[in-house]
Amino acid sequence: MSQHNPVKLWRFHGGVHPPERKELANSTAIRSLPLPTVLYIPLRQHIGVSGNVCVKPGDRVLRGQALTEPGVYGGLPVHAPTSGIVGEVIEHPSNHPSQLPEPVLPISPDGQHEAMSFQALTDAMSLSPLKLIQHLHNSGVAGLGGAGFPTAQKLSQARNIELLIINGVECEPYIVSDDRLMREHAEGIIRGVTLLQHILQHEQQQPEAIIAVEDNKPEAISALRAALGETHSNIRVQVIPTLYPSGGEKQLIQILTGKQVPVRGYPADIGILMQNVGTAFAIAAAVDKGEPFMERVVTLTGEAFQQPGTAWVLLGTPIQHLLECGELNPSEQQRIIVGGPMMGYTVADPLTPIIKTTNCILAPTAVELPAAENESPCIRCGMCEQVCPASLLPQQLQWLAKAKDHEGLAKHNLADCIECGACAYVCPSEIPLVHYYRKAKAEMREERIEQQKSEIARLRFEARQERLEREKIERQERHKKAAEAREKALAAREKQAASDDTTPAADKGASDPIKAALARAKAKRALQQEQQQEAQQPAPAATDIDPQKARVAAAIARAKAKREAMAAEASNAAKTEQPGDNNES
Amino acid sequence: MTEILLLLIATVLVNNFVLVQFLGLCPFMGVSGKLETAIGMSAATTFVLTLASVCSYLVNHYILIPLDLMALRTLSFILVIAVVVQFTEMVVHKASPTLYRLLGIFLPLITTNCAVLGVALLNISEQHNFVQSIFYGLGAAIGFSLVLILFSAIRERIAAADVPVAFRGAAIGMITAGLMSLAFMGFTGLVS
Amino acid sequence: MIWLTGIITLAIMALVFGLILGFAAVRFKVEGDPLVDQIDEVLPQTQCGQCGYPGCRPYAEAIANGDDINKCPPGGEATIQKLADITGREAKPLDAAHGVEDTKKVAYIREDECIGCMKCIQACPVDAIIGATRQMHTIIADECTGCDLCVEPCPVDCIDMIPVEAKTERWRWDLNSIPITVVNTVEAKTAAAKNEQEQP
Numbered sequence: 018m019s020q021h022n023p024v025k026l027w028r029f030h031g032g033v034h035p036p037e038r039k040e041l042a043n044s045t046a047i048r049s050l051p052l053p054t055v056l057y058i059p060l061r062q063h064i065g066v067s068g069n070v071c072v073k074p075g076d077r078v079l080r081g082q083a084l085t086e087p088g089v090y091g092g093l094p095v096h097a098p099t100s101g102i103v104g105e106v107i108e109h110p111s112n113h114p115s116q117l118p119e120p121v122l123p124i125s126p127d128g129q130h131e132a133m134s135f136q137a138l139t140d141a142m143s144l145s146p147l148k149l150i151q152h153l154h155n156s157g158v159a160g161l162g163g164a165g166f167p168t169a170q171k172l173s174q175a176r177n178i179e180l181l182i183i184n185g186v187e188c189e190p191y192i193v194s195d196d197r198l199m200r201e202h203a204e205g206i207i208r209g210v211t212l213l214q215h216i217l218q219h220e221q222q223q224p225e226a227i228i229a230v231e232d233n234k235p236e237a238i239s240a241l242r243a244a245l246g247e248t249h250s251n252i253r254v255q256v257i258p259t260l261y262p263s264g265g266e267k268q269l270i271q272i273l274t275g276k277q278v279p280v281r282g283y284p285a286d287i288g289i290l291m292q293n294v295g296t297a298f299a300i301a302a303a304v305d306k307g308e309p310f311m312e313r314v315v316t317l318t319g320e321a322f323q324q325p326g327t328a329w330v331l332l333g334t335p336i337q338h339l340l341e342c343g344e345l346n347p348s349e350q351q352r353i354i355v356g357g358p359m360m361g362y363t364v365a366d367p368l369t370p371i372i373k374t375t376n377c378i379l380a381p382t383a384v385e386l387p388a389a390e391n392e393s394p395c396i397r398c399g400m401c402e403q404v405c406p407a408s409l410l411p412q413q414l415q416w417l418a419k420a421k422d423h424e425g426l427a428k429h430n431l432a433d434c435i436e437c438g439a440c441a442y443v444c445p446s447e448i449p450l451v452h453y454y455r456k457a458k459a460e461m462r463e464e465r466i467e468q469q470k471s472e473i474a475r476l477r478f479e480a481r482q483e484r485l486e487r488e489k490i491e492r493q494e495r496h497k498k499a500a501e502a503r504e505k506a507l508a509a510r511e512k513q514a515a516s517d518d519t520t521p522a523a524d525k526g527a528s529d530p531i532k533a534a535l536a537r538a539k540a541k542r543a544l545q546q547e548q549q550q551e552a553q554q555p556a557p558a559a560t561d562i563d564p565q566k567a568r569v570a571a572a573i574a575r576a577k578a579k580r581e582a583m584a585a586e587a588s589n590a591a592k593t594e595q596p597g598d599n600n601e602s
Numbered sequence: 603m604t605e606i607l608l609l610l611i612a613t614v615l616v617n618n619f620v621l622v623q624f625l626g627l628c629p630f631m632g633v634s635g636k637l638e639t640a641i642g643m644s645a646a647t648t649f650v651l652t653l654a655s656v657c658s659y660l661v662n663h664y665i666l667i668p669l670d671l672m673a674l675r676t677l678s679f680i681l682v683i684a685v686v687v688q689f690t691e692m693v694v695h696k697a698s699p700t701l702y703r704l705l706g707i708f709l710p711l712i713t714t715n716c717a718v719l720g721v722a723l724l725n726i727s728e729q730h731n732f733v734q735s736i737f738y739g740l741g742a743a744i745g746f747s748l749v750l751i752l753f754s755a756i757r758e759r760i761a762a763a764d765v766p767v768a769f770r771g772a773a774i775g776m777i778t779a780g781l782m783s784l785a786f787m788g789f790t791g792l793v794s
Numbered sequence: 795m796i797w798l799t800g801i802i803t804l805a806i807m808a809l810v811f812g813l814i815l816g817f818a819a820v821r822f823k824v825e826g827d828p829l830v831d832q833i834d835e836v837l838p839q840t841q842c843g844q845c846g847y848p849g850c851r852p853y854a855e856a857i858a859n860g861d862d863i864n865k866c867p868p869g870g871e872a873t874i875q876k877l878a879d880i881t882g883r884e885a886k887p888l889d890a891a892h893g894v895e896d897t898k899k900v901a902y903i904r905e906d907e908c909i910g911c912m913k914c915i916q917a918c919p920v921d922a923i924i925g926a927t928r929q930m931h932t933i934i935a936d937e938c939t940g941c942d943l944c945v946e947p948c949p950v951d952c953i954d955m956i957p958v959e960a961k962t963e964r965w966r967w968d969l970n971s972i973p974i975t976v977v978n979t980v981e982a983k984t985a986a987a988k989n990e991q992e993q994p
Contacts (some may be wrong), residue, residue: 019853111962113962113965114965114967114969115960115962115965117960117961117962117965119962132986186882272825272872394764395764413759413762416759416762416763417762419762419764420761420762422761422762425762451968452969454966455965456968457617459966459967460966462964463964463966464872466964467838471837471838471839471840471939472835472839473937474838474839474840474841474849474920474937474939475834475839476851477920477921477922477937478839478841478849478919478920480921481919481921484921492875526844569909569950572907572949572950572951572952573949575950575951576949576950576951577857579951608803622915661807665803665807669799669800669803670796670799671796671799671803673800674800674804677803677804678807681804681807682811683809685811685814685815688815689814689815689818692818692819692822693822695822695824696822696823697826699828703829703882706882727934765859
């Protein structure tokens, strides 16, 4: 229930109040959608390398069946969200601003939506945290807050967590996925929180849990409080004032605790772990029902949708299917935005699949969200600095990014920019600030990678030079030793020959092997010379040599001919340039 | 004590050597591209100015005046300054080869910095005693450093800004220096 | 006589100062020339020889001795700019006589045609090719700098230089490179239907 003592809240620097526009999609319950005609399951939806595909093209898979094995570096497996026939792995435009192709496994649903038998973990609270983490890893649970970090990895790396924050803030306009989830599935979320507390315990102490919600979601707050009841003494619901971007990890930590996460550090460094409400719900489903992560709540919003709202969407659903289910009324130059108006990105290929981190499809009309195309010069008004939640200097970052001054950008802490878009929102000159920062970050990252690579190449080159030197010296040593040995042998033989008459029979035997060896070597050399003369003759007809040699000889001849042709071309070109210019028109 | 303080304020702000008396403009315009270089140059010039001020006072007081050789003042001061600068160059080269390379030709050019010779000669014309000479040199150095660092910080920002093509480089630098000079002339009358 | 006093005084002062300086010169002696190291760090280390020198370090030494800074195609404009900053010289455009800046490429051996002659291995300046006599040769793609030196020696011409694949984590936010920019919902419907038909 409500707190007995008022709890202190802090503020982060800046923040903006864009129009919330949540009413477009938050009044209807989360609905289920008809099955799409095809699903494109990307093999990799977050960091880490994807595992091997463990189904063959043409196989029939059931809902919940694993399609890939877990990969290295924390790569999660992906599962089939519905029953159907698996196709071949193809390259398909990814759900990423670049839309670069990535490997994708297509599934044709057979309409039966038949699930495999799920293995729930009974009596989860008695299992060790390690077992639970392993189960979450195999269930493919990832962070649903935006970055999609593999949850199992985050939990296994956490040490000494004293505070668990469950992020139900959902500060970005238009998006209502977490809002509806909290309203309709509060018990599932609370269950996920208790599981997390169990996993994160250390020295028999469970961390305290705070579920943070913005004050523009009164129904969600009461649903959570009702589900909480009086039973969970170390979980509480905290209401925070609506401000964008309160839902950012560092900002929310600062609001609730007043502490700042160290630069280039993690919240775990100060004993805090944060998870999204959706992740908590997925954890509960994975443990209590044995269900792997196969679907998530996606908001369909924007005035171009005639049926906006929220829906349970199977992972891998092409956006086209959602546009149809939401009854999109496209205008000319209709934009489809994955994510919200502040941090989302436009995708153009309608077959782009929904992945674990997609929380919203926004289809605005041109009047509702006009595209920002009129960039004017910076007037140095300073509004951007006033709203930056990371206390940076966006104006100076913009000047430095345009001047490509990477040193200056590093000094002004470009790496701490969370790309929330508040600065671009307030800019009166409509400068796409976040785009400049992203570009600059990419360029700096590329430069750093190139620098590392050239450093390694230099080391390899120097090592190679050393090796060649070493081999040369060794060769010279060997030659010297061989020469000395030869001379010694010669001297010994001559001495033998001089004292031949007086040698007993045993010594004669000693010199004979040397003579015999010398004779053998001479004969061998003569044979080699003969063979060399044979080899120098032109390549004999292909009929009497084995086919491999023939292929080799043919390829060598081809390469030689190609080089000669190129050389002839080059000399021809040179020749035609020489004669007088009076031929040119 | 108050006298020293007033002397410092007068030298650093009111009669700033660079912006009000317009001495030492060469390194001011030449080394103010980057902040690190400017700080390095300020340190080097401070060292030279203070040391040169003291040495020239001693040379003047104990060699030139007793031997009645005041006519050789300029010559011997130049000699002293050249030696001090050469010494400074060696120290900088050893301590920080990067700074040595960044300063480049401007390090030996401190010899011809009119502010250094100016301080030495002004000490004589203002008839400062030994202590006053030290602080006069120190004040001149602080004033020079202050202005050089301010100017280089501004120039770093201008380098990234959207300057019209005709004004880029030295031109906008000169205009900025002129505006700074106007600002510093506002200190006139602070110390009578 | 005053001028004699003057000359003698100056001479003595100069002598004294000269001694001080001489002493200081010995005391503060500096060895070596770190400039060459700094230049070498900026060069891309492909050891390709396109600048006309047998490797990046010889070119660095040449630059320190006054050679032009615009001879390195793999380094491109970015490297010329950095060299200009280090040497204090003006940044000139890349000298076309030494090559043009091209996309990053990696070598690839067509293994069916390889005869195991070891010639490419001997040519590679960073030992990025694995193999032994009459055994298969292959390129370690991560270590290949794209210097192109292995293509010539191959007697069967089985080495290709292929451009490095673009990946989402290395994307440079070049929005102009994305092919379509506007959703075409009609086209999408037909494409989806076609995809469904092609699936077994």
